[in-house]
Structure formats: C-alpha cells, structure tokens
Amino acid sequence: MQDDLRELFFPGSIALVGIPRGLKSGKVFLLGLLDQGFAGPIYLIHPTAADIDGYKAYPSLLNVPGPVDMAIVMSPKETILAVLAECSQKKVKAVILYTSGFSELDSERGRSDEARMKNLARDGGFRILGPNCMGIYSPGSHLAPFPGMPKTMGDLGFLSQSGSLVNFFVNLCSGKGMFFSHVVSYGNSADVGLSDLIEWMARDDHTRLICSYCEGMQDPRRLIAVLKEATSRKPLIMWKVGLTEAGSRAAASHTGSLTGRKDLWTSMFRQFHILDVYDIEEMLDLVMAFYHLRPRVKGRVVIVSGPGGPAVSAADAAERNGLTMASLGEDAVRKLKSMLPPTGTSPANPIDVGLSASFDLRLYQEALDIILDDPGVDAIVMLGGGASTEMSAEYIQGLIASKERSDKHVLAIAYPGFVQIDQEDLLKPLHEHGIPVYPTPERALKAYARMIDYYQYQAGSEKETNLFLKR
Numbered sequence: 001m002q003d004d005l006r007e008l009f010f011p012g013s014i015a016l017v018g019i020p021r022g023l024k025s026g027k028v029f030l031l032g033l034l035d036q037g038f039a040g041p042i043y044l045i046h047p048t049a050a051d052i053d054g055y056k057a058y059p060s061l062l063n064v065p066g067p068v069d070m071a072i073v074m075s076p077k078e079t080i081l082a083v084l085a086e087c088s089q090k091k092v093k094a095v096i097l098y099t100s101g102f103s104e105l106d107s108e109r110g111r112s113d114e115a116r117m118k119n120l121a122r123d124g125g126f127r128i129l130g131p132n133c134m135g136i137y138s139p140g141s142h143l144a145p146f147p148g149m150p151k152t153m154g155d156l157g158f159l160s161q162s163g164s165l166v167n168f169f170v171n172l173c174s175g176k177g178m179f180f181s182h183v184v185s186y187g188n189s190a191d192v193g194l195s196d197l198i199e200w201m202a203r204d205d206h207t208r209l210i211c212s213y214c215e216g217m218q219d220p221r222r223l224i225a226v227l228k229e230a231t232s233r234k235p236l237i238m239w240k241v242g243l244t245e246a247g248s249r250a251a252a253s254h255t256g257s258l259t260g261r262k263d264l265w266t267s268m269f270r271q272f273h274i275l276d277v278y279d280i281e282e283m284l285d286l287v288m289a290f291y292h293l294r295p296r297v298k299g300r301v302v303i304v305s306g307p308g309g310p311a312v313s314a315a316d317a318a319e320r321n322g323l324t325m326a327s328l329g330e331d332a333v334r335k336l337k338s339m340l341p342p343t344g345t346s347p348a349n350p351i352d353v354g355l356s357a358s359f360d361l362r363l364y365q366e367a368l369d370i371i372l373d374d375p376g377v378d379a380i381v382m383l384g385g386g387a388s389t390e391m392s393a394e395y396i397q398g399l400i401a402s403k404e405r406s407d408k409h410v411l412a413i414a415y416p417g418f419v420q421i422d423q424e425d426l427l428k429p430l431h432e433h434g435i436p437v438y439p440t441p442e443r444a445l446k447a448y449a450r451m452i453d454y455y456q457y458q459a460g461s462e463k464e465t466n467l468f469l470k471r
Contacts, residue, residue, distance in 0.1 A: 005042065006199050007093035008129060009182055011070035015043040015092075017083055018059045018075030018099075022053055026074035026088030029135075030055075032144035036151060039142060040373040041066055061086040066148065072135060075114045077101040080131070081116060088124025095121070103188050104132055113151060114190035121191050133187025134163030137170060140206065150425055152181025155292060159197050161186060161215045164315040165280075169213075172284060174281050177431030180339060192216050195226045202230035209290050211237040211283060227272045230399055235290050235454055237275045239283050240265055273457045275450055284448040288436035293409050297459045298378050299452035300326035302371050303350035303441065304364065305383040306357045310415060311350040314381060321449035325349050332374040339366050349464065358387040365398040372406045379409035394424055400433045412437045412443045418438030 019024045030053070033042055043064045044057040051057050058064050061071065061083070071092045075083050077099050079082065086096055097117075104112040114131070121128045129135055135143040139153045140236055146167050156178055160166050163185040170183060179205065184197055194217055201207045210230065219225050230236055271316040287442045301323050305311035318325055328336075336347035340363065346352040352373070357363035366382050373440050382399060386392035396412075403410045412435050414427055427437050438444035 003117070005094075005127060005196065007069050008096075008136055008184075008192070009143075010128065010141050011040065011071050011143075013041040013043070013067060013093060014038065015059075015064060015068045015071045016047055016340070017045040017061060017071050017073045018079075019044050019052060019057075020074070021046070023047060028146050029072050029074070029098070031147040032149065036139065036142040036149070038271075040069075043068065046098050047109065061090045064090070068092050070096065072096045072098065074098040077113075077131075081113065081120065084117060084120045084128075084271040087126055088120060092124075092126050094187070095126055095128045095130075096133065097128055097133035097190075098133065098135070099189070100132035100187075100191070102131050107282070108341045116186060118191045123296070124426075128191035129184070130187040130189060134185035135301055136144045136164060136185075137180065138185040142243070144186065150174040152180055153206075154181060154291075155206060155208040155412060156180045156184040156287065157201040157204070157358050158212070159186065159194065159210070160184070160213040161189075161194075162213055163187070169280065169283075172280075173287065175429070175431075176284075176288060176429075176437070178287060179305060181208075189218050194225045195219050197237070197388045198223075198230050199226045201231045201404075201421055202226075209235050209237070209287070211239070211287055213241070213283075215240045215242050224268065227268065227274065231272045231274060235275060236256045236272075237277060237286050238269070239277045239280070245322075266382050273454060275454060276340070281443075282447075285443050286450060289447040289451040291433045292408060292431070292436045293448075293451065296378055296409070296452065297456045299448060300324045300372075300376060300378045301381060301445070301448075302326050302328070302379070304353060304367050304371065305350060305354050306353055306364070306385075307383065307415070308352055310383055310413075310441060311352055314383065314445065317442040317445040319331075320447050322453070323445060323449050326374070326377045328371070329374050329376055332370050335370045336367060339363070339370075349418045355382070357384060359430065360392070361386060361391060361395050361398060364395060365402065368399065368402045368410075372402060372408055372444055377408065381411045381413060381444055383413040383415060383441055385414070389426065392423075396426065396429055399435060400429060409447060409448070410435050412438055412453065413444060415443050416440075 015030055044055050044059045046050050047059055047063055049057045055360055068090050071087050080099055101112050117128055120453055134142045135331055137149055139151050149170055166185045177207055201210050236383055276288055301318050303314045326349060333347050340347060345352040353363040353367050386395045403427055412430050414437050416439055431438050
C-alpha cells in the first residue's frame with residue numbers, strides 16, 4: 001500500500017486535464033502548485049486552447065512529450081471515462097478526479113460510472129482519488145489544491161471527505177502553530193478510500209498524529225482491521241458526521257456515502273480507542289493537545305488564575321473529566337504563601353493569585369515557577385493576562401520563558417473578554433513555543449484529559465512512556 005499510493009503524495013510531474021480558461025474554480029489547482037513552488041513539469045490539457053495564462057497547453061494527455069505521474073482531472077463528467085483511458089495509455093500512476101456528478105447524485109448511472117472508473121484504474125495500473133474531491137496538500141512535496149496554503153511542513157495528517165473543510169482546517173491549525181505532513185480530500189472514494197488512506201498515514205514516518213472528517217465508508221470490514229492497526233501506532237482523531245437521519249441524507253447527497261449506524265460507530269471508537277469528536281472546535285482542541293504536548297500517562301493538574309470564578313469552574317472540569325487536582329508539596333505551599341498578597345488570594349489548588357496580578361505580573365510568573373519545580377505536578381493551566389495589550393505581551397513572554405526550562409505541560413487560557421489576552425496575534429508566540437491556548441479552562445481540561453487517557457491506554461501502566469515523542 002505504501003508503494004501503491006506513493007505517486008499521490010510524491011509525483012514528479014503533473015498534468016491538469018480540463019483546466020479552464022479564465023478565473024474559474026478549476027484554476028485553483030494551477031495556482032496552488034505555482035504558489036507552493038512545485039518543481040516538476042506541469043502540463044496543461046485543454047481541447048482547444050494553445051496556451052492558458054501564458055503556459056503552453058496540449059489538446060490531450062497523449063500529446064504531452066514527457067512522462068506524467070499524476071493527472072488532476074476537472075473535465076466534464078461525460079468525458080471522464082475517455083480521459084481515464086488516456087491515463088492508462090500514458091501510464092499515469094495517480095489520478096485526482098475533481099469532477100463531480102456521480103454517486104453523490106444517488107443515481108444508478110453515477111454508481112455504475114464509478115465502478116467502471118475503478119475497473120479502468122485496476123486494469124491501467126493507476127489509483128484514483130475521488131471523484132468529487134480536491135486531492136492532496138503536501139507541503140513537503142509542494143502540492144496544494146488552493147493557493148495561499150502554508151509552505152511549512154509538520155507531522156499532522158488530515159483526511160477529509162470535504163474539500164472545503166481541508167482549506168478551513170489547515171488555515172485554522174496553521175494560525176495556531178500546527179502544520180501538516182499530508183492532507184487528503186478524497187470525496188466519493190470510487191477507488192482510494194478511507195481505509196487505504198488511514199493505513200498509509202499510520203505507516204508514514206512523517207505523520208505523528210492523524211485526524212479525519214468522515215461522512216461514510218464503502219468497506220466496513222477492512223476499515224475495522226485498518227483502525228485496529230493504526231490506533232496501535234499513533235493517535236487517531238475522528239469527526240464522524242451523518243449519524244442522524246438528517247445528517248445521513250446530507251452525507252449521501254454530498255459524497256454518496258453510506259454513513260452507518262451510530263451505535264456501531266460508537267462501539268468501534270471505544271474498542272480501538274479512537275478519539276471521536278462532534279465538531280470542528282472539539283477536533284481543534286484535541287489536535288492542539290496532542291500536537292503541542294509531550295506524551296505522559298499522569299495528568300496531575302494545578303490551576304493558576306487571577307479571576308476567581310473561572311478557577312472554581314476549572315476545578316469542576318478537571319474532576320468531571322477524570323483528572324487529578326495535584327496536591328502541592330510543603331515547600332511549594334510555603335513559597336506561595338510568602339509571595340502572594342494576604343487578602344484576595346489562595347495558595348491552595350486552584351491557586352488564586354488575585355485580580356491585582358493583571359497589574360503585577362510578578363504574581364503570575366513567580367507562582368508558575370514555584371509550581372513547575374514541584375515534583376507532584378504534571379500540568380499547569382494558566383488563566384490570566386495583563387491589564388493592557390503591552391502587559392499581556394509581557395505575561396505571554398513570561399509563560400514562554402518558564403516553559404522553556406521545564407518538560408511539564410503548560411496550557412494557557414485566553415478567557416473571552418478577559419482584559420487584552422484574547423487577540424490571535426498576541427497569542428501566536430505561545431503556539432510557536434508549544435503552549436496550547438484555549439478559550440476556556442473547560443475546553444482545555446476536556447482535551448487534556450482525553451490525551452492523558454489515550455497515553456494511559458497505549459502504555460498499559462502508570463509508568464512514563466516515550467511513545468510518539470514530539471520531534
């Protein structure tokens with residue numbers, strides 16, 4: 001399977017078949033490749049144009065003078081089978097079918113055409129991604145289906161039946177310091193499906209964490225076997241939609257997917273310890289925890305807060321999610337008592353440094369340093385900020401400086417409406433230094449608890465584990 005799908009991720013040359021004149025939707029493939037700096041030949045295929053945007057065009061794949069590893073096809077649907085026959089003659093190794101109008105229309109003709117596509121691919125020695133998909137984003141190979149996608153390579157893999165969600169989620173993650181190894185929009189799955197792609201990413205050395213947006217599946221028995229192997233290798237976060245009657249109808253009309261029964265999916269999630277989520281925010285929360293934080297099997301938490309109410313709510317959230325509120329050692333408690341103001345504060349966990357800490361950032365900084373030195377603590381949730389944008393920037397630099405000297409987890413909370421801490425540009429340095437930022441402690445602690453639970457499951461004991469260590 002690694003060799004079978006290799007040309008999807010590492011093509012040496014690409015043909016854009018049916019690329020339009022003018023600024024139409026199919027043009028994004030050319031713009032994406034040029035923006036990423038794809039180094040190999042790019043051949044434009046158009047039945048009548050001699051050139052498009054100053055680039056030479058060929059009337060057919062068969063007129064291309066050199067070899068073609070990948071064809072990205074956006075031709076009208078009635079021409080697709082003929083184009084695939086040309087792919088076979090040209091010895092193309094991978095095909096991405098952007099064209100839609102097949103099984104998602106719930107027509108016998110559409111399903112029949114997809115079956116013929118698969119047969120043509122098998123007989124021609126190539127694989128098909130799609131139809132009805134955007135294809136591959138792989139910054140290490142300089143591939144992108146949209147212009148403006150990040151050029152930085154990371155170790156997060158993303159599989160999505162939705163093409164638009166690829167663009168949304170990649171941009172959302174990159175804004176929080178998280179970058180991708182490979183991203184795949186796979187659409188209707190006439191040939192290459194979710195099972196193939198999870199298996200490939202589970203064995204890919206450049207991918208440490210896999211997340212997936214899934215509407216349905218075509219091969220449930222194989223998927224079960226693949227999930228069992230994949231989750232033994234690395235974390236898998238899955239956003240499974242179409243589990244209601246309305247959602248199932250929407251999935252069928254979007255990618256022609258068979259969604260399956262909710263109880264069967266739930267059973268599979270539990271059996272293989274798949275981290276299931278229900279919306280893009282929950283997926284992002286989990287990805288941030290796994291991407292930024294080192295694996296641990298203990299999660300003894302300390303909450304440090306300036307505002308009092310959110311700290312109490314955070315303590316509830318920690319216990320509700322099965323985490324342990326850390327018991328601070330005598331030395332830490334003594335130091336906290338000596339540095340905190342005598343009124344409006346508390347050295348007990350959750351630690352209340354008082355609202356005056358927004359004006360005296362030393363209170364946040366010294367409290368964090370004291371707790372990082374306590375051997376009975378694994379994670380610190382910091383809820384605070386400065387009284388101005390400038391002071392919040394100083395507060396953030398203080399968190400980074402303390403975190404740099406410790407391997408303990410630090411999670412930051414940018415509480416909505418709390419002074420000047422909820423600005424994305426201001427928070428960017430935290431993401432860049434491996435400190436995940438959440439809007440509420442409840443979201444942070446839920447994601448953190450699920451991460452700890454996963455590593456406990458993988459380790460099978462209370463001992464520290466070196467599995468999947470961050471690069």
